[in-house]
Amino acid sequence: MTEEVFEQAARTYGDAIFRVAYHAVKDRGEAEDVTQTVLLRLYLHKDAFESEDHLKHWLLRVTVNESRKILRSAWRRRTVPLEGWDGPTEDRREEQEVLDAVMSLETKYRLPVYLYYYEGCSVKEIAQILRSNPSTIQTRMQRAREKLKIALADDEKEGNGCVRSQIIS
Numbered sequence: 001m002t003e004e005v006f007e008q009a010a011r012t013y014g015d016a017i018f019r020v021a022y023h024a025v026k027d028r029g030e031a032e033d034v035t036q037t038v039l040l041r042l043y044l045h046k047d048a049f050e051s052e053d054h055l056k057h058w059l060l061r062v063t064v065n066e067s068r069k070i071l072r073s074a075w076r077r078r079t080v081p082l083e084g085w086d087g088p089t090e091d092r093r094e095e096q097e098v099l100d101a102v103m104s105l106e107t108k109y110r111l112p113v114y115l116y117y118y119e120g121c122s123v124k125e126i127a128q129i130l131r132s133n134p135s136t137i138q139t140r141m142q143r144a145r146e147k148l149k150i151a152l153a154d155d156e157k158e159g160n161g162c163v164r165s166q167i168i169s
Contacts, residue, residue: 023114024067034066109144
């Protein structure tokens with residue numbers, strides 16, 4: 001891989017890699033570590049990619065694998081998570097509430113929802129990235145939508161916003 005190709009890929013996909021890692025591990029520092037590891041693996045990758053889609057799929061697959069390594073590590077199991085989440089700030093309160101609701105989901109629901117709605121991946125692509133069956137991804141997406149609908153409806157009852165139609169419909 002040439003330096004120019006690597007730099008272009010890092011600029012194009014670096015933020016997406018970080019966001020996917022962040023949604024997987026829920027820790028900014030660990031997400032940065034995953035991003036660095038993925039980009040290092042890309043730099044050392046010898047084979048050419050068939051297309052931009054192949055490159056993106058490969059990067060997301062490596063990101064998910066590296067995130068899972070972090071989650072399985074003995075060190076991670078011994079640490080206590082921080083109380084507050086210092087995620088990216090949104091200008092609009094409603095978008096932040098939806099993002100908070102998505103972040104509160106279990107990983108098996110959070111990653112498919114994030115990849116579908118925020119990264120624009122198809123169900124088939126998500127299934128390949130997560131090494132799962134497309135019907136499993138569809139089921140998890142449906143269950144995640146149900147959980148989000150309940151969570152966001154509770155927020156609405158408390159006067160914290162309105163129902164978010166993009167994800168829960």
